[in-house]
Amino acid sequence: MVAYVVLLLVMIYGALIALVYLNQHRLIYAPPVTRNDVPAGFERVSYTTPDRLELTSGYRPAREGMPTMLFFHGNASSWQASAMVTDQLAAQGYGVLAAEYRGYSGNPGTPSEDGLYQDARGAWQYLREDQGLAESDIVLVGNSIGSGVAVQLATEVRARALVLISPFDSLEETASRKLRWLPVRMLLTDRYANDEKLPEIGEPILILHGEADSLIALEQAQSLASVRDDTVIETYPGWGHDLVVHEPVQERIAQFLSTADDQT
Numbered sequence: 001m002v003a004y005v006v007l008l009l010v011m012i013y014g015a016l017i018a019l020v021y022l023n024q025h026r027l028i029y030a031p032p033v034t035r036n037d038v039p040a041g042f043e044r045v046s047y048t049t050p051d052r053l054e055l056t057s058g059y060r061p062a063r064e065g066m067p068t069m070l071f072f073h074g075n076a077s078s079w080q081a082s083a084m085v086t087d088q089l090a091a092q093g094y095g096v097l098a099a100e101y102r103g104y105s106g107n108p109g110t111p112s113e114d115g116l117y118q119d120a121r122g123a124w125q126y127l128r129e130d131q132g133l134a135e136s137d138i139v140l141v142g143n144s145i146g147s148g149v150a151v152q153l154a155t156e157v158r159a160r161a162l163v164l165i166s167p168f169d170s171l172e173e174t175a176s177r178k179l180r181w182l183p184v185r186m187l188l189t190d191r192y193a194n195d196e197k198l199p200e201i202g203e204p205i206l207i208l209h210g211e212a213d214s215l216i217a218l219e220q221a222q223s224l225a226s227v228r229d230d231t232v233i234e235t236y237p238g239w240g241h242d243l244v245v246h247e248p249v250q251e252r253i254a255q256f257l258s259t260a261d262d263q264t
Contacts, residue, residue: 028145028171028190029111030076031104039083041090042098047130049122051115055100055107057123058083061131062095067160067257068131069096069139070123070153072116072146074166074244078105085143088250094139099123099149113148113190120153136160139257140203142167143244144216148192154201161204161260163253165244168216169195169224177217198227204260205231208249210239232256 038044042058049055057079062068069089071082082098083090090096101119102109109115127133135158142150147167154162168174171192175184198205205228209221218235225233234252236243243249 028075029101029103031101031111032076032078034106035078035080037080039080042083042096045097045126047122047126049102049118051118053102053107053109053118053122055102055119055122056105057100058096058098059126059131060090060096060098062137063093066093066095067137067139068127068133069094069141070099070120070127070150070159071096072099072120072140072142072149074144074146077143080105085244086141086250088247089254092254094254097123097127113192116149117152120149121156124153124157139163141165141253144168144241145171145192148194151192151194151197151201154203155197159203161206161257162201163206163208163256164194164221164224165208165249166210166213166216166241167194167207167221167224168192169220173220173223174216195224195227198224198231201228204256206253206256206260207231207233208243208252209233209235210241210243211235211237212239213241213243215241 042060044056045059046054046056069086071086073082079098079100086096100107101111102115103111127138138159139161140150140154140159141163143165147164171190172185172188175188207221207225209218211218225231239246
């Protein structure tokens with residue numbers, strides 16, 4: 001009887017592992033309901049990724065002499081929401097390309113780590129080739145899982161600065177903290193190893209994180225910041241994973257960029 005119960009538990013545990021493994025992309029990526037609105041000041045634009053997907057997102061040109069933010073949103077957001085959380089910066093004259101991902105906002109394809117990296121490359125090429133922006137005119141900004149996209153792109157190009165909001169050191173670590181009863185490190189196919197990549201990046205780096213973040217622990221952001229000595233990190237007591245929606249975050253980014261100009 002005991003052996004039977006043990007066998008049953010093992011089978012149930014194995015089934016759970018299989019279920020998580022087969023559905024991990026559905027757990028990681030959660031595209032919201034597609035929105036068709038275009039926020040004020042933005043235009044709907046399209047660009048092609050290196051693997052030939054045509055993606056639609058939103059673009060707001062910068063005022064003359066101001067940089068443009070290439071903004072990568074979180075896993076359950078949209079490019080229209082990116083417009084909302086950059087509105088103060090846009091009002092100051094910053095441009096914004098609110099990048100979108102495959103499988104989001106009605107775009108073709110299925111999201112994955114490699115896929116989102118391709119999407120970032122397409123967005124970068126749009127700014128460089130279609131809009132004629134210099135590398136030094138572009139700021140890479142990543143929120144939550146978008147931090148992984150921004151970090152990877154920063155290893156491939158040279159930009160004005162890199163800003164990470166509510167980032168993780170790695171997706172492996174985030175998932176392991178949440179699912180301690182599963183061998184997550186063996187199961188994950190998408191890893192977003194920001195901590196391994198940050199030392200390769202030469203741009204000034206700003207990390208912003210809420211101290212009450214219950215999704216991505218503060219310790220993960222601190223661990224990420226520690227891998228490069230000159231990384232600037234600022235934390236916010238009482239604020240959680242929705243840090244990006246708080247207005248002072250945009251003000252801190254603008255302040256950082258005003259000083260980062262002297263470092264580039």
